[in-house]
Amino acid sequence: MSRGGTSAADERRLKPIFDLVDDGNYKQAVSMVDKVLKKSPNFVQAKALKALCLWRCEGKQSEALELVDAIVADPPDDEATLSLLSLTLRDMKKDEQVASIYSKAVEKHPKDEELLCSLFMAHVRLSDFKQQQARAVQLNKVCPNKPYYFWSVMSLVLQAKADPGMGVKMHLPLARRMLEKSLKDQGAKPEMMELLLLVLEEQSDFAEAFRLCEEHPSAFERELPAMQQKRKISYLLKLERHREICDVCKETIAANPDADWTFFQSLITSAIEISQKDGEGQQVNGNCDQSLLDDVISFLLKNKEDNSRSIAPCFSLIFFKYRLMKLKMVSEKLPPLEELIDDFFTSFGRKSCFFAYVKHCLPFSKKFPPSDLSEAIAGLEEETPTLDGLYRLQSTCELHRYATSSEPVDVEVNLKRCNILRSLYEKYFSLGAELKPTEPQFADKFMLLAVHFLLDCYVKSGDQKYLWLAIEHLEAARLKSPHDGQILISLLRLYDHLGLFQPCTILYDQLQIKQFLHHSMGHVISTNLHHYGALAEASSLFEGVLKYFSNSSSTIPDYVVSAFRNGAFRQIMPLLAWRESLTKSFPLYKSVTEKLFLDCLLQMGVKKGKGFVSNIDVIVDKSELFPVPDIDLLEDHRDNEVITHWNKEESSWNSDSVQKETFQCELHWLKVRTYSIRAFVSLLKIHKLSNMDNTEMVDIISSSKSYLEKFEKCCEETRPLIVSKEASSTHHPFRHPENPHVDFFILKLNQVLLKLLRSLIDFCVNLKLMDSNSKLSPDLQSALETISESLKQIDPVLIKAKDEAPYVETRVIVRLQILLETYSLAALSLSTIEHCLSKSGLLRNRKSIQLILSDLSTTSEKFADLGSSFCSKLDILEENVASQSGASFLGQMKMINPLIIQSYKASIQQLRTLASSKCDYVKSLKF
Helix, strand or coil: CCCCCCCHHHHHHHHHHHHHHHCCCHHHHHHHHHHHHHHCCCCHHHHHHHHHHHHHCCCCHHHHHHHHHHHHHCCCCCHHHHHHHHHHHHHCCCHHHHHHHHHHHHHHCCCCHHHHHHHHHHHHHCCCHHHHHHHHHHHHHHCCCCCHHHHHHHHHHHHHHHCHHHHHHHHHHHHHHHHHHHHHHHCCCHHHHHHHHHHHHHCCCHHHHHHHHHHCHHHHCCCCHHHHHHHHHHHHHHHCCHHHHHHHHHHHHHHCCCCCHHHHHHHHHHHHHHHCECCCCCECCCCCCHHHHHHHHHHHHHHHHHCCCCHHHHHHHHHHHHHHHHCCCCCCCCCCHHHHHHHHHHHHCCCCCHHHHHHHHHHHCCCCCCCCHHHHCCCCCCCCCCHHHHHHHHHHHHHHHHHHCCCCCCHHHHHHHHHHHHHHHHHHHHHHCCCCCCCCCCCHHHHHHHHHHHHHHHHHHCCCHHHHHHHHHHHHHHHHCCCCHHHHHHHHHHHHHCCCHHHHHHHHHHCCCCCCHHHHHCHHHHCCHHHHCCHHHHHHHHHHHHHHHHHHHHHHHHHHHHHHHHCCHHHHHHHHHHHHHHCCEHHHHHHHHHHHHHHHHHCCCEEECCEEECCHHHHHHHHHHCCCCCHHHCECCCCCCCCCCCCCHHHCCCCHHHHHHHHHHHHHHHHHHHHHHHHHHHHHHHHHCCCCCCHHHHHHHHHHHHHHHHHHHHHHCCHHHHHHHHCCCCCCCCCCCCCCCCCHHHHHHHHHHHHHHHHHHHHHHCHHHCCCCCCCCHHHHHHHHHHHHHHHHCCCCCEEECCCCEEECCHHHHHHHHHHHHHHHHHHHHHHHHHHHHHCCHHHHHHHHHHHHHHHHHHHHHHHHHHHHHHHHHHHHHHHHHHCCCCHHHHCCCCCHHHHHHHHHHHHHHHHHHHHHHHHHHHHCCC
16 A cells, blocks of 8 residues: 555556557547546545546646646645646646645755755746755765755755855855765765866866866866867866966877867967066067967967868967957068968868858958959869869958948949859859759859848849849759758748748748747748738747747746756756846747737637637737746847858948847837737726726726826827838848838837727726717827828839839738737727626616717727728739739749749738738627
């Protein structure tokens, strides 16, 4: 008989049910558990298993909650039942309750190691470091020869990290004393030494850390020798003991011809640091210790001679010269930078990585290929193509592109360069004939360089024919190299720039941008996708992003638990930092905000049979699951260097300053969008009230008012951003995606949202005071009039001919989508007003509010007329797109012609469906 009062026979009957749970067959598992419980109604473990299965069955969550509450009311104390119950509670996001039930079990059995371990891990999941330490101490008393002692020390380190003040005074000194005692009593064990070094690093006692590494090398035998040396160098660097760093690096490099680049870099950095200081370690301006520099240069020159076939020894001289030139230091022993680069090209120009190595040194070079590309590659072309010859040509073309990137753009010259690069692509493409379909073709870089020259022509002239030409070339290359990431991401950005959402979603899936890549690369599509009319696709994308972040927040504690169990203490703080970064993620909260907008569009007033339903719970629950953070503290994880480019630093549009400037703009617009939709979602909670006369109504109005004030303030700060945008030139498609909200047209619509919110809040505040003389706020009708006027301003021409090429005005779709978004929020406002009138009982005596009902009736009619206007405008727009399908300029682009027409039609159809559904929804409201 087990501690839970169950027999071994009962437990054996659960085994096939566990197999069903492992297979995800929860419904059948529930039916089998019921049979077990029929024979053993007090079998608590079976009840816990049933609760888990019910929670994971669709639509059975309420039953699971009731069953869990019943079990928790009289909590079990056997580990088998508790582990099942804790799984269910963790699925329910009730980690605090897991700790509570284990605490009660430990009170009954204070010396049970298994229960104590589970309680410790429950505190780990909650990041309750103080309780972790207490339980680890308790565990160590019960089982003194196990790793629980180190769990206690690590918990002290985590407390120090959470409270640096107390950490310096108490936690870190105590952790150090505990580990030094363990070192004295038990000797240098790997797990203990790793933890002691971690404590010393937190205390910044790098001298002691270095001494321990030197005295106890056997404790680090699990590590590779190179990793041991890197650790020593990191400590010496902190101590500024640069001469010792030089000795360690020289020894490592001399012993290993293929030594890691870190050792070369550390050697050069330390040599320069020493040479800039006098004998007392003070900085010397304008002079340097030439003898030490010469000694290191001699060492590197000899190493290069001995290892001429390795990249690091050869590149180290270029890097050394670059660092010296950057600091305006001179060394006559090193050849000129141009000579070093030429020598490096002779040896490694036949490698695909040549340009990546020398790129950062090129600003200090004075020698580049001629501006004429034909002249630059003269003598490098071969009659019979070889791979070495291909890479030499590519390296030369990359240097040429870098050198000419800051020159004034000459369209004719660029087109000539493009043709040369395309001919090189065709000539050398055969070298990749035996490559697998998943491998990029060797010649792809020629096509990518050609596309960059075409885009320069577009930015210079504003003529979209160069964009279409670039797409044609890239699509042709994609057929031959379907998995080249640079081709895919370049096409994605070009299609996004032209508002073609269907190929964007296909390419996004093909790039497999998922999981943590949402952090760095999600912005390439998420900025504009829904604004191009891809409402369903954007909703699915944002849902995936939210699911990733939600799952990550749940799984990171599992990794921390595993780190404790395996003694991987150094991994714990990075894992906790990762979890912290998720709470400050800009992509996460942008996705939350845009998903709330889309839910208000797609979940409110959904036609079902002859009536309409509004999935209020879906919207409100999401807003409560992701509360509004301090937006100014969000972190920028966007990778704006995801597309390879060959621009000089001064002409680069992805520099740090541009990254910072664009992120500040993104943060501002996130505030505008967040505060506006949160104000509406707060008011949506009214739909969940059965009584309008209670304190919940007051809280809802207060919350909405707070967001309204923040929204209004952000709108006032918007104009300077738009003025800056209006003055800018044509946007480069490979730059960060252009934010569609930076527009005076959108600024006007923000004023409409302000009117809608004011009128709705005013209505809710005055609900109790309404009588036969009360009138509807004029802001609501004024908002509809502004939407109507704005709609009239849109010329429904999406595609037109311009110099025998298609010219797409993407602003047409963007403005229509945001207008329809505003129109949908107006429908939401009218729906909320109807709900308030209905639940307050005012509709039962219509005479008592006849003026308001008259105003609402008039407003509904205007709303319906406006819906018809939207549909008419979209019909004209669709006719425009259809009329261009046979145009001569589209006929020339046979490869992408179907994509263009089909994608724009799909956008228009989704927008028309939205306009029509909102119009019908408001007509169904009972005013």
